[in-house]
Amino acid sequence: MVAPRPADLVVTEVRLTPVLVADPPLLNTQGVHQPYTPRLIIELVTAGGATGLGETYGDTAYLDLARPLAADLIGRSVTDLNGLAALAERMRGPSEPAGPDGVDAAGLRGVRTAGKLRRSVRSGFEVACLDAWGHAAGLPVHALLGGALRDRVAYSAYLFYRWERHPDGPGEPDDWGAALDPAGIVAQARRFADRHGFTSFKLKGGVFPPDQECAAIRALAEAFPGRPLRLDPNGAWSQRTALQVADELADVLEYLEDPVSGTEAMAHVAARTPVPLATNMCVTTFEEIPEAVASGAVRIVLSDHHYWGGLHATRELAALCRTFGLGLAMHSNTHLGISLAAMTQVAATVPNLDHACDTHYPWQTEDVLTERPTFRAGHLDVGDAPGLGVTLDRARLAALHRRWLADDGRYRDRDDAAAMRRADPGWTTPAVPRW
Ligand SMILES: O=C([O-])C(=O)C[C@H](O)[C@@H](O)C(=O)[O-]
Ligand SMILES: [Mg+2]
Numbered sequence: 033m034v035a036p037r038p039a040d041l042v043v044t045e046v047r048l049t050p051v052l053v054a055d056p057p058l059l060n061t062q063g064v065h066q067p068y069t070p071r072l073i074i075e076l077v078t079a080g081g082a083t084g085l086g087e088t089y090g091d092t093a094y095l096d097l098a099r100p101l102a103a104d105l106i107g108r109s110v111t112d113l114n115g116l117a118a119l120a121e122r123m124r125g126p127s128e129p130a131g132p133d134g135v136d137a138a139g140l141r142g143v144r145t146a147g148k149l150r151r152s153v154r155s156g157f158e159v160a161c162l163d164a165w166g167h168a169a170g171l172p173v174h175a176l177l178g179g180a181l182r183d184r185v186a187y188s189a190y191l192f193y194r195w196e197r198h199p200d201g202p203g204e205p206d207d208w209g210a211a212l213d214p215a216g217i218v219a220q221a222r223r224f225a226d227r228h229g230f231t232s233f234k235l236k237g238g239v240f241p242p243d244q245e246c247a248a249i250r251a252l253a254e255a256f257p258g259r260p261l262r263l264d265p266n267g268a269w270s271q272r273t274a275l276q277v278a279d280e281l282a283d284v285l286e287y288l289e290d291p292v293s294g295t296e297a298m299a300h301v302a303a304r305t306p307v308p309l310a311t312n313m314c315v316t317t318f319e320e321i322p323e324a325v326a327s328g329a330v331r332i333v334l335s336d337h338h339y340w341g342g343l344h345a346t347r348e349l350a351a352l353c354r355t356f357g358l359g360l361a362m363h364s365n366t367h368l369g370i371s372l373a374a375m376t377q378v379a380a381t382v383p384n385l386d387h388a389c390d391t392h393y394p395w396q397t398e399d400v401l402t403e404r405p406t407f408r409a410g411h412l413d414v415g416d417a418p419g420l421g422v423t424l425d426r427a428r429l430a431a432l433h434r435r436w437l438a439d440d441g442r443y444r445d446r447d448d449a450a451a452m453r454r455a456d457p458g459w460t461t462p463a464v465p466r467w
Contacts, residue, residue, distance in 0.1 A: 036168040040080025041109045043164075046102035047075040050090045051432035052443055054204035054398050055366050058192040060140060061238030061268040062461050063452030067203030068443040069366045070436065072098055073400055073429060076160045078110060084164025085424055087370035088156030088338055090436075091445045097123050097153040110161040110168070113344060120154035121147075139461070140266050140448075141339060141363065142316035151317075151341035158342035159374045159420070166419030173377040173420055177343055180380035184411040188232040188262070188388035189224035190364065190395070191217055191252075193239045199455035204397055213244070214251035221252055224394065228407035231259055232286065232388045238265030242273055242467050246280050253284040260286035260388070267293030267313055270465035271300050278305040286387065287332055287361075293464045295320070299327035308332055312363035316340075318349075325356045332387065334363035338371070343378040350382040362389035369393070369401040372412070373420040376405075380414040400429040 052068035070090030174180040196210040237245040274291035287310040310332035402423040452459040
């Protein structure tokens, strides 16, 4: 292949396609997933004819920032990722978006600031630039990030308490059934293990009183002896409860994720238990790292290229974790195969990715790719195909976009509490600590 000329790498077109993706009724401490969740698919075209794909959150606030950023990218090189970062930092959108009661589903991933919103948008564009650059150069994205250190990336089964179907009728049915007790969670874990070969398990907690969730973890430990287990109540517990749970499950937990809310409370708990604490809530931006390190609040940080600002930012976070002796894992929200490919590419390049990555992907019955990535023995192959190694299915993209167009606004912004109110009209996002 002839190396691309710099002029070939200039962006000539950017297409933004918001989509609504079917999502099962997964429960968390704030409510339940809506039947459809918004994502944004980004397509770049370069002067040389290479195309690149990116994906990020698709709620209105993200779209409001993505549109001007897409326009500003025309005429810039896909290699100019530092320029993209600077451009994104200058974007001005709604500053501190939040739901009507001041808390929204994004509360599951910590503070929601204008800067974090900008980084979440920028990450989708950065991935699309890297994909286009990779296609133009005939190189995989991991090569553009310095090269893969492993040829496969480990993922963890992400277990959820869930209902069989959504309370408000619509939604794409699936055959998982309800999981609302220890037996249901173990059955779900078995299916994940049989179908995808996962060997580590994370339970989304904060849904039921802690003794019920401890019983589910105990049941998992019995069903899968010696396997790494994680429990994540998204900050729903008091310090006392967190310490009781840590004490009760100390022999089986790989880590306890965000048992309490806020760095100070996490530090208090961390100082009193040998169980490692992990977070995707109190450390979600670079600015939050110094206090967390100084106070010893966390032992493991969950990266997420979406809100940390992209694949390069993920590698910067990894370097800081190495510096300060913190472990690194990977967080996931509902996402499609483009983001899964981006996660896999960057994970392959990070020397200190010490834990299997979270992914919601097995819960998604729909995608915009021609081929779904396949987990083998709980891993995804990294591969050497150019770019992200994925291909867009235009018909699927168009169908999911038509659903977004037809929506009256109900599902265009993720709102787990609103979804819960359809089953329980009196529901409000619980104050923390809930237990
Ligand atoms: O804390 C976490 O791991 C998450 O926030 C992951 C997801 O957002 C999950 O909790 C969800 O979507 O309900
Ligand atoms: Mg978490």
